[in-house]
Amino acid sequence: MHTSRFKLSVVHAFLAVLCFLNVLPLVWMVISSFKSENEFAVNPMGWPKLWDFSNYANAWKVAHLGTYFWNSLYVTVLAILLTVLLGALASYFISRFDYKFTKWAYALFIIGMTIPIHATLVPIFILMKKIGLLNTHMSLVLPYTAFHLSITIFILVGFMKSFPKDIEESAIIDGAGVYRIFWSIILPMTRPALATVIIINFIYNWNEFLFALVLINKEPLKTLPLGLANFTGTETKFQTMQMAALAMALAPVLAFYLLLEKQLVQGMTAGAVKG
Amino acid sequence: MHVLKRTGWTVFIGMLPALVIYIGIALVPIGMSFYYSFFNWDGLSPMRYIGLDNFTSTLKDSVFWKGVGNNLIMMATGLLGQLPLGLFFALMLNRGLRGIKAYRSMLFLPVVISAVIVSIIWGMVFKIENGMLNGLLELVGLGSWQQDWLGNPKLGMLSISVAYIWQNYGFYMVIFLAALQNISAEIKEAAVMDGATGWKQFWYVTLPMLKETIWVTLVFAISNSFRVFDLIYVMTAGGPAHNTEVMTIYMYNNAFQNMSFGGGSAVSMLILVFSLIAIYAANLLTRRSQ
Secondary structure, eight states, rough: OOOOHHHHHHHHHHHHHHHHHHHHHHHHHHHTTTOOHHHHOOOOOOOSSOOOOHHHHHHHHHHHHHHHHHHHHHHHHHHHHHHHHHHHHHHHHHHHOOOOOHHHHHHHHHHHHGGGGGGGGGHHHHHHHHOOOTTTTTTHHHHHHHHHHHHHHHHHHHHHSSSSSSHHHHHHHTTOOHHHHHIIIIIIHHHHHHHHHHHHHHHHHHHHHHHHHHOOOOOGGGOHHHHHHHHHHTTTHHHHHHHHHHHHHHHHHHHHHHHHHHHHHHHHHHTTTTT | OHHHHHHHHHHHHHHHHHHHHIIIIHHHHHHHHHHTTTEEEEEOOOEEOOTHHHHHHHHOOOHHHHHHHHHHHHHHIIIIIIIIHHHHHHHHHHSSSSTTHHHHHHHHHHSSSOOHHHHHHHHHHHHHTTTTHHHHHHHTTTTOOOTTTTEEEETTTHHHHHHHHHHHHHHHHHHHHHHHHOOOOHHHHHHHHHOOHHHHHIIIIHHHHHHHHHHHHHHHHHHHHOOOOOOHHTTTTTOOTTOOHHHHHHIIEEEEEEEEOOHHHHHHHHHHHHHHHHHHHHHHHHHHOO
């Protein structure tokens, strides 16, 4: 069955218009970020008469973007390392060892995907206060790790289960221990799934707001979303500078997305889509 | 066999760190929230047991019910806006189209942007002065429609709904697209042989085959609608005059602005109960129609 050429071009035109409308708010923001505040006030729509880059330099300084970037990166990377390392180890035991205990643990981890974090906010705040972690990077690293272990283990177990049964046998005969097998055989084979897991953990941790809002209130420790929300809430006069700040905050995620789209989409929709 | 026994311990110890962090920081707090919800407590002075008072005072508060109503609007937005739009784009893209990848990338893009950035951008779109929406209306000669989109009590939630749809429909599109691509070509050919084309094919062949996927997306859309926080908190903080407040914002204000940890915990338990009821109701409805 062939759709006629005319019909196809109508579909293309239609989709192109909708896609354009979809990204219009982003395009408008980026274009406006090159206008001076005065020009934006007079001419909020069209092209800038003069492409002015000063908003970017100013925003970087005034909004403390450097500090926020660094905090986000630090917290994100540390949480990813912890989540993926502990998650992979747990997934290995869950997928390759047939104990009752491992089955229970798996079920327990899977439940986590349905927990609304709001129901844990007050106790986590109190816990962090009690153990003296409030207003430290670790107060974010720990919840990020705890809440993303579920999806991480879900994806990794699914992948590790597909390895043939006898994969460890010769290693055992050669005298390799359980951890040796994990480190030298299973982990290298899991690389594609590890990539997916790292990518979705990056997006989730990098974008997280609610925990940061509750657990961090010191300016030098704020993450990018928290810092931005704060900055745009106070500097309401300087809209084009805000737009420049947003554009800079958006850039790494955008690059990340365009480079690794396939694995990101796979990871984010894992569980909802079979196969 | 003692080798197996030793492995058993190794397995247990290997899983311990993940389990400790997960149980300690994700599971135990739910139980603690439940416990706190029976106390009057500001986090500093001693806890005072007050039974169900936190629940009754919350359920008597009209602001809380305003939040419940707005959560229902978010739910309707998800079910009537995000899901159909996601399905629509999935159907549009599910053909031998050139450039499908570019279209899909652009439509999915908002899903990966942080909700904070989404809401700041949409806050600027809806702004009364120099906002993009008002600017567009001016351009097409509908200047008289210009207004304060988020501040208007009648339009506030509607405006937020638009941003919410924009943020998430791409997620459902991708799920539907994957499901559509799993429907084999033979089934479609057989349907065409039987004379089912266009709408008929969609209604009698495609849709029934998507049943399972639709159920999954329903649950996602419902539970996500009860979790909305960042988007509204950054755009309007629930204002003006609680007009755009949802339960999570009510909970946050209660717990961390008014320092009522017991009250906030009670609200978080109510959120949990409400979303479970909604999912259960959806389950009943879809079962009945099958």
